[in-house]
Amino acid sequence: MSTEGWSAVVGSPKGLGETRQSGERMSSTRGPVKNGSSRIRRIEREFALHFGADPELRDRCASTIEPLASRSSLTPVEAYRVWAEIDLDALAWNLASIRSRIGAERGVILVVKADAYGHGAVAIAHHALRHGVEAFGVGTSAEALALRKAGLRARLLVLGTIVEDEAPACLRHGVEIAVHSADRCRRLQSLARRMDVRARVHLKIDTGMGRLGVRPERALALLELIHASPSLELSGVMTHVAAPGGALDPHTAAQMREFDRVLGAARERGLLRGWVHAANSACVFTGLDPLYDMVRPGISAYGVLPGNLPGAEELEPVMSLHTQVVFLKDLPAGSEVGYGGTFKTKRSTRIAILPLGYHDGVNWRLGNRGTALVRGERAPIVGRVSMDYTTLDVTHIPQVRVGDRVTLIGRQGEQSIVLEDLARAADTIAYEISCAVGQRVERVYVGGEDIVPRRRARAEPTRTPEPQPSARA
Numbered sequence: 467m468s469t470e471g472w473s474a475v476v477g478s479p480k481g482l483g484e485t486r487q488s489g490e491r492m493s494s495t496r497g498p499v500k501n502g503s504s505r506i507r508r509i510e511r512e513f514a515l516h517f518g519a520d521p522e523l524r525d526r527c528a529s530t531i532e533p534l535a536s537r538s539s540l541t542p543v544e545a546y547r548v549w550a551e552i553d554l555d556a557l558a559w560n561l562a563s564i565r566s567r568i569g570a571e572r573g574v575i576l577v578v579k580a581d582a583y584g585h586g587a588v589a590i591a592h593h594a595l596r597h598g599v600e601a602f603g604v605g606t607s608a609e610a611l612a613l614r615k616a617g618l619r620a621r622l623l624v625l626g627t628i629v630e631d632e633a634p635a636c637l638r639h640g641v642e643i644a645v646h647s648a649d650r651c652r653r654l655q656s657l658a659r660r661m662d663v664r665a666r667v668h669l670k671i672d673t674g675m676g677r678l679g680v681r682p683e684r685a686l687a688l689l690e691l692i693h694a695s696p697s698l699e700l701s702g703v704m705t706h707v708a709a710p711g712g713a714l715d716p717h718t719a720a721q722m723r724e725f726d727r728v729l730g731a732a733r734e735r736g737l738l739r740g741w742v743h744a745a746n747s748a749c750v751f752t753g754l755d756p757l758y759d760m761v762r763p764g765i766s767a768y769g770v771l772p773g774n775l776p777g778a779e780e781l782e783p784v785m786s787l788h789t790q791v792v793f794l795k796d797l798p799a800g801s802e803v804g805y806g807g808t809f810k811t812k813r814s815t816r817i818a819i820l821p822l823g824y825h826d827g828v829n830w831r832l833g834n835r836g837t838a839l840v841r842g843e844r845a846p847i848v849g850r851v852s853m854d855y856t857t858l859d860v861t862h863i864p865q866v867r868v869g870d871r872v873t874l875i876g877r878q879g880e881q882s883i884v885l886e887d888l889a890r891a892a893d894t895i896a897y898e899i900s901c902a903v904g905q906r907v908e909r910v911y912v913g914g915e916d917i918v919p920r921r922r923a924r925a926e927p928t929r930t931p932e933p934q935p936s937a938r939a
C-alpha cells in the first residue's frame with residue numbers, strides 16, 4: 467500500500483467503503499493509519515495556497531506545522547483507535563446551500579466557536595475561506611488567537627463577550643469584539659488609545675434573548691458613546707435570536723421589531739456603521755426577512771438543521787465518528803454488562819467492546835439507548851457508556867471480528883446515524899453531541915480538493931429507528 471497517496475478506501479472490508487480524498491493512509495479493514503509526513507505536506511501546501519510566499523505568515527504557520535511534525539515522528543501509534551472524519555466537500559456544499567438562500571449581496575460570518583463545534587476550527591476556517599466566507603465568529607479570544615496563530619487573516623469576531631484581561635490580545639491581533647455596556651466601551655477606548663490602535667466593536671442588542679447585549683432602550687446612548695470615541699470603530703450592530711424555530715416563531719418577529727426600531731433610530735441620527743447581522747442557521751433556513759448585511763450560521767454549515775426545520779435535506783453531514791472492535795466476548799444468559807449491571811443478557815450474547823467512551827463523545831445517556839453500525843448493520847449499545855469504553859450487543863451479526871470498523875456517527879452501506887438521531891436518543895441537542903467529540907479523537911480531514919461544491923453521490927440516509935426494547939435496561 468502506498469504511504470503517500472491521497473486517495474484511500476474508507477470503510478469496512480465488506481464492500482461498504484467509498485473512495486475518498488484524504489491526507490491519511492487508510493487500512494482497508496480498520497481505521498486510517500497515521501501518515502504524518504504526507505499530512506504535514508498537505509497542510510503546508512494548503513497554507514501556501516492561501517498565504518502565498520509571505521515569510522512572516524509562513525513563520526507563523528510553522529508553529530502549527532511543527533508540533534504535528536514532531537508528534538508524528540515521536541508517536542509510534544500505527545492506527546487510530548477512534549477518529550472523526552471531517553468531510554470538507556460536505557462543508558463546501560453546505561456553505562453553497564447557505565449562499566443560495568441569502569443571495570449574493572450578503573456575506574457569511576461562519577461560527578467556528580468551540581473548535582468549530584468539534585470539527586476543528588483551523589481546518590474548517592481555512593477551507594471555508596476558499597469557499598467565500600468573509601469572517602468568523604468565535605467564543606473566546608483564545609479561539610481567535612489560535613486562528614491568527616494558524617495564519618488566518620480574515621475578520622474575527624468574539625460573538626459573546628470578553629473578560630477584561632482578554633482585551634489587549636484582541637486589540638493587538640485585530641480581533642473584533644461584541645460590546646454590551648458603556649463601561650466596556652470606555653475601557654476599550656482608553657486601552658486602544660494607549661496601544662495606539664482602533665478597537666473594532668459590534669454593538670450587541672438584547673432584543674429578547676435575555677442574556678448578553680444592551681437593552682434596546684439604552685442602545686442609542688451606547689452608539690453615541692462609540693461614535694464619540696476616536697479609538698473605537700463601530701464595525702457592526704447585531705442581535706441574537708432565541709427561538710429554535712427561527713422566523714417561524716412569533717418570538718423572533720417580536721425580536722426583529724425591536725431590532726428594526728433601534729436600527730431605524732440609529733440610522734436617522736447617523737450612528738449606524740458597519741455590518742448589521744442577526745440570522746443564525748434557523749433564521750437563514752426559515753427565511754428571516756430581512757437578513758440584513760451578514761448572516762451568522764454555525765450548525766447548518768456542519769450539515770445539521772435542528773428540529774427538522776425546512777431545508778435539512780439540502781445539507782450534508784460534515785462529521786462522522788468511527789472506531790473499531792477491540793474485543794469480543796460471549797456471555798451466557800443472565801450476565802450483567804458494565805458499571806452498575808444496568809444490562810442483563812436474556813440469552814447467550816456476543817458483546818463487542820469499543821475503545822471509546824464519554825470522553826470521546828459517546829454521550830453517557832446513550833447507554834442502553836443508542837446504536838452503532840458494524841458490518842453495515844445496527845447494533846444496540848448495551849450497559850453504561852464508560853469514560854473509555856462502550857459495549858455493543860452483536861449477537862445478531864455473527865461475522866463481526868476484532869478490528870472491524872464501527873461507526874457511531876455516519877454511514878455504513880444503507881444505514882446511517884446522524885447527529886440529530888443521537889441527540890434525540892440522549893435527550894440533548896445535536897450541538898452538544900458534536901462539541902463533545904473529545905480531544906483524543908483524531909480529526910481526519912477528507913475531500914477539500916474541489917473548488918466548485920459537489921454533492922456526494924450516495925443513497926438517502928435511513929433514519930435511526932427507535933432503540934429495540936431488548937436494548938433498554
Ligand SMILES: Cc1ncc(COP(=O)(O)O)c(C=O)c1O
Binds near residue numbers: 577603746
Ligand atoms: C451570537 C451567535 N450567532 C450565531 C450562532 C450560530 O448559531 P447556529 O449554530 O444555530 O447557526 C451562535 C451560536 O450559538 C451564536 O452564539
